[in-house]
Amino acid sequence: MASAPALRRRPKMFVDLQHDVTTSDIELAEREGFGSVEHLKRYTTLGMAADQGKTSNLNGLALLAAQRSEKIPAVGATRFRPPYTPVTLGALAGDSQGRDFRPTRHSPMHGWHLEHGAEMVAAGAWLRPRVYYREGESFFTASMREARAVRRSVGMVDVTTLGKIDVLGPDAAEFLNRVYVNGFAKLPVGRARYGVMLRDDGLVFDDGTVWRLGAQRYLMTTTTANAGSVLAHLEFLLAVLWPGLNVVVASSSDQWAAVAVAGPNSRKVLAQAIDGVDFADAAFPKIGVRQGRLNGVPVWLARLSFSGERAFELGRASCRGSV
Numbered sequence: 001m002a003s004a005p006a007l008r009r010r011p012k013m014f015v016d017l018q019h020d021v022t023t024s025d026i027e028l029a030e031r032e033g034f035g036s037v038e039h040l041k042r043y044t045t046l047g048m049a050a051d052q053g054k055t056s057n058l059n060g061l062a063l064l065a066a067q068r069s070e071k072i073p074a075v076g077a078t079r080f081r082p083p084y085t086p087v088t089l090g091a092l093a094g095d096s097q098g099r100d101f102r103p104t105r106h107s108p109m110h111g112w113h114l115e116h117g118a119e120m121v122a123a124g125a126w127l128r129p130r131v132y133y134r135e136g137e138s139f140f141t142a143s144m145r146e147a148r149a150v151r152r153s154v155g156m157v158d159v160t161t162l163g164k165i166d167v168l169g170p171d172a173a174e175f176l177n178r179v180y181v182n183g184f185a186k187l188p189v190g191r192a193r194y195g196v197m198l199r200d201d202g203l204v205f206d207d208g209t210v211w212r213l214g215a216q217r218y219l220m221t222t223t224t225a226n227a228g229s230v231l232a233h234l235e236f237l238l239a240v241l242w243p244g245l246n247v248v249v250a251s252s253s254d255q256w257a258a259v260a261v262a263g264p265n266s267r268k269v270l271a272q273a274i275d276g277v278d279f280a281d282a283a284f285p286k287i288g289v290r291q292g293r294l295n296g297v298p299v300w301l302a303r304l305s306f307s308g309e310r311a312f313e314l315g316r317a318s319c320r321g322s323v
Contacts, residue, residue: 015059016045016056017055018050019046021044026044027063027067030067035068037064037076047060061075061077103125105126107126107158108257113132113158117134118131118132118133119131124225124227126161129157129158151309153263153265154262154263154269160257161224162227163226164252165219165221165250165251165252166218167210167218168249169216171246171247172247173218176218178237179197180196180210182196189212189213190288191288191289192210192288192289194208194304195208208220209313219300231249235249257315258314259313259314260311261313262305263310264310267310270314274299276291277292285303288303289303298316
């Protein structure tokens with residue numbers, strides 16, 4: 001008795017390699033009434049991967065048209081979504097090759113840093129010195145030399161990259177009192193305070209110092225990366241949650257150049273460079289804010305330390321800024 005011929009199975013033929021769509025999937029979709037191209041796409045997931053149909057849809061549409069004995073234009077095409085043109089691998093690798101497609105921001109001291117051997121690194125959209133090399137030094141030896149200089153004598157760092165926001169108006173103190181977890185309502189003129197800002201879920205959003213420069217005028221500093229986010233957050237609070245507060249906030253990051261001077265000899269250095277400021281402990285206490293002149297140019301100073309050593313922050317605003 002002759003045996004029945006073995007059933008021959010057609011091998012799988014893939015149309016969309018990203019979502020494993022085969023020719024039989026397209027045939028099944030049409031048989032079950034999903035012959036519209038948009039229905040076919042959702043029934044089979046054809047063209048729904050990262051390529052958005054740019055590599056698979058043409059073959060899929062050709063197969064659907066053949067089943068329906070129509071031409072491809074009669075069947076139609078699905079809607080392509082951005083990016084319409086694939087991103088090149090060269091663009092993705094651009095940052096590591098020194099080619100960035102974002103604006104790169106330089107502080108007013110950028111040229112000085114390069115002249116003195118600085119290795120610049122990205123800090124948000126800014127370039128900031130990582131370390132200043134001397135001949136024959138490795139990163140470790142250079143960074144240790146700089147750390148010892150701050151601990152034993154004096155050092156300085158460019159803090160222009162920190163965000164700076166002017167907070168102005170009769171209700172500025174009340175506004176800051178609500179924004180930060182610690183109190184600002186009783187902060188006197190000529191003093192600064194460190195503040196912590198939380199997200200709605202209670203996690204830390206940002207931190208920085210606030211300098212009270214006048215009765216209705218404060219200068220808020222933020223972290224480098226969060227400057228834009230903090231400003232947007234403050235504007236939202238004033239526009240949506242507390243519209244009754246008489247407060248104006250404005251970014252002044254582009255107007256300020258700033259330097260932190262730290263170490264046991266920081267006061268001696270600044271006392272020789274700054275006119276109009278008494279640097280004695282009684283006259284210029286911790287977290288105090290004073291105004292003086294550097295080579296005749298108005299500057300603001302705050303006695304702030306993030307290193308544990310005696311330290312000051314020195315800010316110079318442009319003619320368009322807040323001085």
